[in-house]
Amino acid sequence: MRIASQRRKPRRLLITGAAVLLTVPVAVLVSSTPAVAGTTRFERPTSISYTDAKQPTVAFPVGTTDRVPVGTWASDEGKHTSRAYFTFDLTPYQGKDIIKAYGVTGESSVTDCAQPRKIEIWRTATPAQPPTWKTAPRVYERGGDVFNSPACPASYLELDLTETLRQAVADGQDSLTLMARIAGKHEKNKRLSRWITPLGISIESNAAPDVPSALTVAGLACADGRLIGTTVPVLSAQVTDPDKLDGFAGDQVTATFAWWPADRPTERTEWTSYSTYAPRRISYTVPEGGMVHGGTYAFSVRAADQHASSDWSPECRFTVDTVRPPAPTVTSTDYPAGWSQPGHGGPGIPGAFHLSAPGADDIAGYYYGESGPYTYVAADESGLATISHAPTRSHSNRLYVQTADHTGNRSAQTTYEFTVRDTAPRITDGNPDGAIGEPRELTFTPGMEDVVEYTYRLNDGDPATVPAGTDGTATVTVTPRKSGWNRVTVTSRTSGGLPSGEAQLQFYLATEPTVSSEQYPIGGGEGALVGTPGTFVFRPGMPGVTEYVWSVAGGPERTVAAEADGTASVTFTTTFGGFHWMEVYSRTADGTVSEAASAYFEATSWAPTIESADYPIYQQSGGPGVAGEFTFRPAHDGVTGYVYTFEGEEERTVTAGADGVATINWTPQSYPADRSGWVRLTVRATMGSIVSDGAEHAFVLNRLAPTVSSTDYPPTGGGGPNIPGQFTLTAQMPGTTEFVYRYNNEERTVAAGADGTATITLTPRYDGGHYLYVSSRTASGITSGEDYYYFYVHYQG
Structure with a gap:
């Protein structure tokens, strides 16, 4: 079918936030205004169709994204008159108040934009099947006219459907069908017909809050x-x-x-x-x-x-009920109150504590605890309670207690103070000066009567249990293999199963190796020149060392075997000046690892200096094909040459003069577009077999791209589609023999004239903005940077 529409020049439209409703992929939106109650949903129709008077017994259902005709329109088959029907589900709105409702549609094409917009929306009965022209549903009332818009075709049109929705919901309808048509007597006027997008409704509704x-x-x-x-x-x-x-x-x-x-x-x-x-x-x-x-x-x-x-x-x-109960009274025969030594019981040995609140008539229970009254116990009918509590430490202890009534009110806090006997064993170290990996004989002596066994642990190892001798003591051997602080813990147990408190023995094992170097003094002081091999000697901090693991400046770890005396030597060559950090630790044959030693040393920089008047540091100059001179000067006597590289190129060498100075010439072969023209020159001095740290000299190349001019197509606009125009290319790079240009994704070349220019002809295929990309080459293959020429092609309507 052929739909006529007025051709218009392209223009930018300011689309309001409401217009977004036409393209929202889901049908739920929420107002962003905090003060507005209720929710706003954008409802899409559940059924869309149109009818055609030319085919009165045929229904035309369409998809949710298809456009539909309204009014009288023409096709190859003849003249048609159409009305569109949109059915919506109202079940989510039953029992709710409709606050606002706006219908939203848009025009995809218009027969004649010079004619007024005459789109009407009517409420109809909801058909069981998509209607035909002959079976059109009953029409109830007019919902309203689509609001006018200066745009044509208008991508966004709306109308107020608030009263229509309110009435439908008030009538208890589960669905709503709306018909779009061209108004009354204008329906047969072909110049007023349109194709519209499916109608949607933005509905703001509200339900009363639930009962709290x-x-x-x-x-x-x-x-x-x-x-x-x-x-x-x-x-x-x-x-x-x-x-x-x-x-x-x-x-x-x-x-x-x-x-x-x-x-x-x-x-x-x-x-x-x-x-x-x-x-x-x-x-x-x-x-x-x-x-x-x-x-x-x-x-x-x-x-x-x-x-x-x-x-x-x-x-x-x-x-x-705000009356607090009285503070409790605490008594115990197992742990009597007071600080009398040596105390009673012991850590881990439970005792009975009796809690009461004399004179109180409303006692529910008591809160108690060693660090605060956090644990609850219910009282009996007489308001009394007995708890079993095992102290966790020896000597001074406290039990904090509060009375609680049935309301939950708590009394003032009672602090019950008592002394717990120290029952922990004593530990005697038979080898207090032992090193890592050396056995230590430990003797456990009881701190309470009738001890029959000890349970001990070295650091985080598994616990071990040994029986006590007839005198209550026991002897064990431990071999610590951990550098730094070590800990042995031990508890005892009686024949009746009573535990003791815990005893601890702590000792420190220093195991880190030492580092020394003749060339690079450890800990500070001026070291040898960068590039000078340095010998570093490692000496053990524990017995049985078989190898060392070392690294410098966070680099990869390396391993070196130890000599028979436990020492080792390694050679390291510095590549930069200043402070260096070396980390070293040792290992024994059985896998014992020492603590790490950190050694700091300094290497003396003798990086050269770089000078260039042609390509000054951090400045833009020169460009492809423009030679530049660079001078390298030594920072130390005896320099014989230099190793240098320009970023992206191979490394080269140059011999220094008697004064240690060297000069090179360099011509850029291309513009480094991937680095925005930046080039980094790195230079190291050489002196015999050693190489200095590097010096850097960074600068920026000019593009030297050709310039473009055109009287047919100046940047401000000219010509039109399919109208050829001439463009003059002018070289900026010395020695240019040809130009390379790209237009419409096609690359071509054209020879440069003796005056360094060339003229090309281009024929734009469409109006609007265009880009011409240009660069140049010399006979030896040197390429300039690329630039572009923007021009505007006028619309020829």
Whole structure:
């Protein structure tokens, strides 16, 4: 079919945020304005079709992205008159208030933009099947006219459908069908016909918040007979709203708290919270003086958004009880109070502690603990409790205890102080000066009676158990293989199964090797010249060393075998001046590893200096084909030559004069576009067999790309599609013999004239902006950098 449309010059359109609705891939949007309640969804039709008076018994269902005709239009088959039908699912809006609803469509083509826009939207009955012209559904009322727009075709058009949606939802409809047509008597006018995109509806709706739930008072869930221990409780409730959408913020809601004395409901106090996004637990603190001890109160909560409120929640009742129980009394025959030595029991040996609160008539239990009253034990009917507690340390100990009543009120804290006997064994080290890997004989002596065994551990190794002799002692041998701090722990046990406290023996094993060098003094001082091989001697810090592992400046680790006396020598050649860091550790044949030694030394720099008037450092100059002179000067007597390289090229050498100075000439062969013209020259001096650290000289090449001019197609615009034009290329690089140019992804060459210019002819195929890319070459293959010429081709309409 052929659709006529007015040809227009391309122009930029400012598309509003609402226009985005036409291209949103999902049908759910949420307003970004925090103060707006409810949610906004962009609903796409569940069914789209159009009818054709030329084929009155045929329905034309289409997809969600297809365009549909409205009005009278022509094709090769003749004249057609069409109306479009769009059906929407309204089930998500049942029981909700419709706040705003806007229909959104757009024009994909227009027969005559000089004619007025006459698109109407009508509400119809919802057909069971896509309708035909002959079976068109019943029309109810006009929903409205599409708002006008100065654009044509207009990619975004809208109309107000608020009342239409409100009425459909109020009538309990599960679906809504809207018909688009050209208005009444204009429907047969071919000049007014359009092809439009499927109608969508942006619907802002709102449901009332849910009744608040999960009410709490003073952090406790509401329950019959609830007691709280404060006159300023925190009341809270969980507030939710049906308008919450997954992945997005839902409604902003408030919670209104109402509370009153249970026997005086008219003395009601209400407080409304700030607005916040649901779901949210919202809290309110009853102000000072509002409640009193012994009073019974009730509270209820309701939620509201900008448009609707929930019902009040079921009430929550509670009674205020702020009387604290008395502090407890603590007694124990196993661990009597006081600091008398040597104490009783021992670490890990449990004892019975009796807890009571004389004179109290409401005791639920007690909180107790060695570091604070954190563990709870319930009291019996008489308000008493007995706990079993095993101290964890010897000498001075404390037990902290509080009484708790049935409300949860706690008493002042009682501190029970007692002394625990030191039962830990004693450890005697038979080889206190032993080195790593050397055995140590340890003797364990009991710290309590009737010891039958000891359990000990070296560092993080597995524990071992040995029996005690008839005198209660035991002897074991340990062989520490860990550098640095080592620890032996030991406990004992009696024949009755009582444990002792823990004893510890700690000792330090220094195992790191030492490093020395004649050429490079360790720890500071001026070292040899960079490039001078240095000998480094490693000496052991523990017995049995068979090899050393070393590295410099975080480089790769290397291994060297130790001599019979445990020493080793390595040679290292520096490549840069300044401080160096060497790390060394040793190993024995059985795999014992020493601590690492860090050695610092300094190498003396003698990097040369680089000078160039043709290519000054950090400046832009020269370019491809432009020779430059570079002078290398020594930083130390005796320099015989230099090793140098220009970035991207092979390394070269030059012999120095008697004064140690050398001069080279260099001609760039191309422009390094991948480095934006930057070139880095690296130079090292040589003196006999040693090489200095490097000096760098960085600079930027000029592109020397050809210039382009054209009177037919100046940058400001000219010519038109399929109109040839001449362009003059002028060389900037010395010795240019040809130009290389690219246009429309085709590369060509043209010879340069004796005056260094060439003229080419190009024929643009379309209007708008164009780019011509140009570079040049010499007969020897030197290439300039590439530049471009931008020109604009006028539209010829």
